Amino acid sequence: MTTRRLLAATAVAASLAAPVAAPAHEGHAHGGEEPKPVVTTAAPTLETSSSDFELVAVAQGRTLLVHLDRFATNEPVNGATVEVSADGEAATASPVSGEEGVYRLDPSWLSKPGSHEVTVSVTAADAADLLIGTLEVPASAAEGQTGGAQGVSAVLGQVRNDSGLMLGAVMVFLLGVLTTVALTQRGRTRTVAGAALVGIGLLLASGAAFAHGGEDHSHGDEDKGKAAAVPTGATGASESPRRLPDGSLYVPKPSQRLLSVRTIVAKPQEAAQTVQLIGQVIADPNGGGHVQATQSGRIEPGDKGLPYVGQRVEAGQILAYIAPAVTFVDRSGIQQQIATVEQELVIAESRLQRLRKLEGSVPQRDIEEAEANLNGLRKRRAALSPALTTKEALRAPISGVVTANNIKAGQVVEGRDQVLFEIVDPSRLMVEAVAFDPRVANAIKAATAMTADGTSLSLELLGSSLALRQQAIPLLFRIGNPPSGLGVGQPVRLVAQVQGTASGIVLPRQSVVRNASGQPIVWQHDTPQRFVARPVRTQPVDGNTVLILAGVEPGARIVTDGAGLLNQVR
Secondary structure (H helix, E strand, O other): OHHHHHHHHHHHHHHHHHHHHHHHOOOOEOOOOOOOOOOOEOOOEEEEEOOOEEEEEEEEOOEEEEEEEEOOOOOEOOOOEEEEEEOOEEEEEEEOOOOOOEEEEOOHHHHOOEEEEEEEEEEOOOOEEEEEEEEEEOHHHHHHHHOOOOHHHHHHHHHHHOHHHHHHHHHHHHHHHHHHHHHHOOOHHHHHHHHHHHHHHHHHHHOHHHHHHOOEOOOOOOOOOOOEOOOEOOOOOOOOOEEOOOOOEEOOHHHHHHHOOEEEEOOEEEEEEEEEEEEEEEEOOOOEEEEEOOOOEEEEEOOOOOOOOOOEEOOOOEEEEEEEOOOHHHHHHHHHHHHHHHHHHHHHHHHHHHHHHOEOOEOHHHHHHHHHHHHHHHHHHHHHOHHHHOOEEEEOOOOEEEEEEOOOOOOEEOOOOOEEEEEEOOOOEEEEEEEOOHHHHHHOOEEEEEOOOOOEEEEEEEEEOOOOEOOEEEEEEEEEOOOOOOOOOOEEEEEEEEEEEEEEEEEEHHHOEEOOOOOEEEEEEEEOOEEEEEEOEEEEOOOOEEEEEEOOOOOOEEEEEOHHHHOOOO
């Protein structure tokens, strides 16, 4: 009978404990807003903002550090006058040397535990505002600042100032009393004590006694304008960026400064419709050249040696020489012809000398013929002699950079089809792309290109080909002011603007990153130290900007600089 009573009492106690624990779980939101995760900071923290400024105040011992930024851009505010008032005490914060937008002061009220209504007056060069928030200083933090009590008195003081610890102490005391009764008494008293013991045990296990530390009972916008609720705890741990259970990021202000996080307020805009094309960098026909040999021969370096890839050369500069390749048979034939010509030269010179001695007695015509014959033989000898010794000079056709060198010293080259050097003028480059839709080729108004390393290229459409290439229309663009390091054959992605417009939010391209699943996202600056990932649907506008078609609401603060670094926080 006693066992049945104990089981029945246990069931009743469990049924009473369950509904108490269910609605009291930590982080539960009772309003219409999306529940936000509870962030435990290493020190008492106050967060507040206005239309101009965003402020985070952190209590470190007896010192209050104030981080002041622009609300729209998250840029630190330097040179401002920051006056902090709380508990009837007003003090002006002084800038921290070597830190941007950080101010400090040592108020006396910071050593008092409890809730402090803080009013911060900010006067900058171009704006002034009044920020209001609440800073919760726990008893443990206050005692740490004043030296603290030791031993039992410190523990009792902490229990008296913390309702959760007080309730926990009462529960532990009741558990001890009920355990004693259950072990020493008999009959109905023992049954009731056992049931109460089980009920209190279930209640403690459910965490109901300590669940109100982070409960959110906000309704709508009734708390708008107050400081963001950030539960604090003097854990002594150093503050560092971390990913919260809901996927958002907690990034303290000092970390935001290190990462150079900047934001922009999203505004709806109209942008041109665009299409993406694939292309590659090519040399301008008037800004590139090939060097080829006109005869077979052996390569010999020039006076400055053979040019290397990447070397700058000038038009007309000698790059190398080609010594003619003459076979033994050809050489013998040429030498025989030279010997014959020289023999005829000797005979012609002797005949001319005799005729000149007989000048007046012989016809003048014979003398002139002898002179013409002698001059012709001399020209024949001059034409035959270089065939064995004269080298062909290979000269640069244009000024530019050597992009290919296909020869080595002593190499024998044959034929005219072999390209020995390629030279490109880096200031005259083009992009060749292909379009499969004729309507796109005829509707392009402007275009930009993006290289693999993120370099943006401004393009000017020159025209399109009338001959299809693999069922696609070749398009030719000129690059305006090509950047250094751009190579011929380098692939690029083109964004061409066509007829029509689209509505959305224009953001810098670096604002859009990809999450672990490859989905494009942007990081929204939700609260001063919290960032939320927003999946988006995008359309490129040009090489530097994108149009957000869905996923971002107007007025949201979106990270522009530092989004890639935030995306790596784990």
